[in-house]
Amino acid sequence: MANPMTQIAAVTSMNLRSLPQRFWTSAATVVAVALVTAVLLGFLALANGFQATLSGTGTDDVAIAVREGSSGELNSVLSREQLQLIAEAPGIARGADGQPSVSGELYVVVDGKRRSTGKKGNLPFRGIGPKALETRQNITITAGRMFTPGLAEIVVGKGLVQQFEGFDLGATVHLGKTDWKIVGVFDAGGSAFESELWADIALLQSVYNRGSSVQTVRMKLTSPDALKQVQAYSRKETRLKLDVDSERAFYASQTGGISDLIFYLGWPLAIAMSFGALAGALNTMYASVDSRMREIATLRAIGFGGLPAFCGTMAEALVLAGLGGLVGAVAVYLAFDGLSAATLGGGFTQVVFAIKLSPALVLQGVILALVIGFIGGFFPALRAARAPLLAAFRA
Amino acid sequence: MSEELVKLSGVQKAYRRGKQSVPIFETLDMSIEKGAFLAIMGPSGSGKTTLLNLLGGVDRPTGGSITFQGQRVDNLSESRLAAFRAGHVGFIFQFYNLMPMLTAAQNVELPLLLTSQGSKARKERAATALQIVGLSDRAAHKPSELSGGQQQRVAIARAIVSDPELILADEPTGDLDRETANEILSMLQELNANYGKTIVMVTHDAEAARYARKTLHLDKGHFVEKDLVA
Numbered sequence: 001m002a003n004p005m006t007q008i009a010a011v012t013s014m015n016l017r018s019l020p021q022r023f024w025t026s027a028a029t030v031v032a033v034a035l036v037t038a039v040l041l042g043f044l045a046l047a048n049g050f051q052a053t054l055s056g057t058g059t060d061d062v063a064i065a066v067r068e069g070s071s072g073e074l075n076s077v078l079s080r081e082q083l084q085l086i087a088e089a090p091g092i093a094r095g096a097d098g099q100p101s102v103s104g105e106l107y108v109v110v111d112g113k114r115r116s117t118g119k120k121g122n123l124p125f126r127g128i129g130p131k132a133l134e135t136r137q138n139i140t141i142t143a144g145r146m147f148t149p150g151l152a153e154i155v156v157g158k159g160l161v162q163q164f165e166g167f168d169l170g171a172t173v174h175l176g177k178t179d180w181k182i183v184g185v186f187d188a189g190g191s192a193f194e195s196e197l198w199a200d201i202a203l204l205q206s207v208y209n210r211g212s213s214v215q216t217v218r219m220k221l222t223s224p225d226a227l228k229q230v231q232a233y234s235r236k237e238t239r240l241k242l243d244v245d246s247e248r249a250f251y252a253s254q255t256g257g258i259s260d261l262i263f264y265l266g267w268p269l270a271i272a273m274s275f276g277a278l279a280g281a282l283n284t285m286y287a288s289v290d291s292r293m294r295e296i297a298t299l300r301a302i303g304f305g306g307l308p309a310f311c312g313t314m315a316e317a318l319v320l321a322g323l324g325g326l327v328g329a330v331a332v333y334l335a336f337d338g339l340s341a342a343t344l345g346g347g348f349t350q351v352v353f354a355i356k357l358s359p360a361l362v363l364q365g366v367i368l369a370l371v372i373g374f375i376g377g378f379f380p381a382l383r384a385a386r387a388p389l390l391a392a393f394r395a
Numbered sequence: 396m397s398e399e400l401v402k403l404s405g406v407q408k409a410y411r412r413g414k415q416s417v418p419i420f421e422t423l424d425m426s427i428e429k430g431a432f433l434a435i436m437g438p439s440g441s442g443k444t445t446l447l448n449l450l451g452g453v454d455r456p457t458g459g460s461i462t463f464q465g466q467r468v469d470n471l472s473e474s475r476l477a478a479f480r481a482g483h484v485g486f487i488f489q490f491y492n493l494m495p496m497l498t499a500a501q502n503v504e505l506p507l508l509l510t511s512q513g514s515k516a517r518k519e520r521a522a523t524a525l526q527i528v529g530l531s532d533r534a535a536h537k538p539s540e541l542s543g544g545q546q547q548r549v550a551i552a553r554a555i556v557s558d559p560e561l562i563l564a565d566e567p568t569g570d571l572d573r574e575t576a577n578e579i580l581s582m583l584q585e586l587n588a589n590y591g592k593t594i595v596m597v598t599h600d601a602e603a604a605r606y607a608r609k610t611l612h613l614d615k616g617h618f619v620e621k622d623l624v625a
């Protein structure tokens with residue numbers, strides 16, 4: 001007998017070539033599916049970028065200590081004595097100078113103005129000492145230089161420069177009744193530090209009247225396991241009263257949940273919208289089948305089976321939906337990919353992160369589009385396959 | 396001694412209209428000889444198209460039997476019936492029913508996709524069929540670029556391309572002017588006379604019926620003698 005693939009191919013190509021005749025309804029379906037895909041991918045890319053920022057910020061071999069019960073860096077206070085005590089804990093790595101890698105840091109919040117909206121946002125202004133970089137990885141000055149201790153100079157995270165105005169290299173900013181000069185821009189490997197301003201801690205303590213107190217202590221551990229030793233030491237030493245956790249756990253508790261929120265909002269919203277797009281696709285495909293009813297019936301009368309008609313209609317639906325998926329993905333890519341977004345961290349400061357589209361996400365979007373196409377094509381394709389032959393004889 | 400191609404014995408056909416059953420044929424007997432050119436006339440609603448559909452295996456009788464070359468076809472499965480149509484019947488429709496996206500040659504080639512012929516053989520056969528209907532020079536044209544008469548000639552080429560014994564035509568000239576209609580009818584006559592095709596043609600037009608060798612009149616589901624009137 002004849003090759004069924006030849007028949008399917010012939011009917012399918014006929015079907016696809018007749019698409020321009022149904023241009024507007026077909027285009028409407030493509031657009032509807034594109035919208036759904038774009039919404040889904042927008043949310044997923046947001047969640048993805050956020051996740052990347054979070055996991056880029058935390059490592060397991062750095063411990064962070066704040067005052068017991070404080071929910072973030074902002075409302076923690078530690079005295080110089082406490083700082084000196086914790087530095088004696090076991091399990092803390094030592095720098096090239098033989099001193100423990102312990103960085104007491106000050107953390108205040110200053111105002112910034114968003115470039116995009118002109119709205120105010122809270123920016124973390126961190127005072128750091130000589131040990132700060134020993135407790136951080138992947139910090140590189142990409143423009144200018146590091147601040148000079150004792151001078152009113154600031155280095156600024158590159159995410160912050162992009163998002164907020166007035167912090168460009170060479171600019172002077174007025175913070176805490178002092179004029180500061182921006183002398184460098186740093187890259188922090190995409191971590192949340194890229195949303196911060198850094199200056200000499202001693203200067204910051206005096207400008208903001210903090211005496212010799214710090215807010216957080218960062219400690220480089222000899223290994224991730226050493227965390228337990230530091231925690232045990234802190235518990236035993238009654239003068240300390242600190243919450244000690246790994247950096248990863250610290251940032252996850254600060255900002256975790258937001259990426260879940262984006263994820264759990266994105267999918268349901270996309271699925272809800274999918275029903276709209278599905279209704280549109282069904283409508284388009286039923287209209288397509290109805291407009292081809294006589295052709296289909298004629299083919300059946302000639303002796304064609306129902307399968308080619310079914311496949312032709314399915315192919316049409318999948319092509320429209322697949323096209324919609326690609327248009328949606330490309331639109332999201334062109335509009336958002338690499339764009340920075342900001343969200344509130346737990347300490348009411350901004351975390352700047354990039355919206356990241358990945359091949360895996362695009363695949364999810366295209367799969368959703370094809371599912372819409374499949375369901376939207378299936379039932380009309382059944383109608384096509386069951387077309388009454390007698391329709392060939394009617395006017 | 397002539398050979399019988401199709402035989403209808405006690406054929407019943409009723410359509411369901413909601414819960415009601417509307418009878419079209421109660422007992423219809425008919426014999427079509429090989430090589431016949433039969434015109435079927437009758438008032439609208441008398442069952443002409445229904446009869447053609449039964450003959451071509453497009454529709455099934457609700458009772459009685461239909462045989463084609465001695466083989467029952469009324470009780471074939473859906474797919475066997477489709478294979479029967481593909482192998483033995485060519486259809487010509489009032490409104491041509493060409494595929495608008497395909498060229499004349501591609502339209503003619505369609506029925507050959509149901510055979511095991513390769514692409515080259517199919518194209519050659521399609522070209523031959525187009526030559527028979529005198530449209531070789533329009534092979535690459537889409538139906539929208541052809542006149543009604545030309546489209547119907549393409550449809551005739553499609554009906555004969557797989558060399559079926561039986562050609563069924565429902566009002567093949569119903570949509571054409573007189574002169575074009577006569578061209579088409581002459582062509583059918585030629586297919587009957589020179590190629591031995593058995594043709595059953597439904598028509599409202601007495602002049603068209605004159606091209607056939609014999610005319611049957613259908614009225615309310617029965618054949619009636621009308622020789623005196625015609």
Ligand SMILES: Nc1ncnc2c1ncn2[C@@H]1O[C@H](COP(=O)(O)OP(=O)(O)OP(=O)(O)O)[C@@H](O)[C@H]1O
Pocket residue numbers: 390410411412417419437438439440441442443444445446
């Ligand atoms: N699919 C169907 N369902 C129900 N009734 C039908 C169906 N097809 C035809 N009929 C009825 O059967 C009768 C015969 O129809 P048919 O189409 O065979 O008539 P016809 O002789 O071809 O008429 P015309 O000259 O108008 O084409 C009509 O009364 C018609 O309404």
Ligand SMILES: [Mg+2]
Pocket residue numbers: 443444445565
């Ligand atoms: Mg009719």
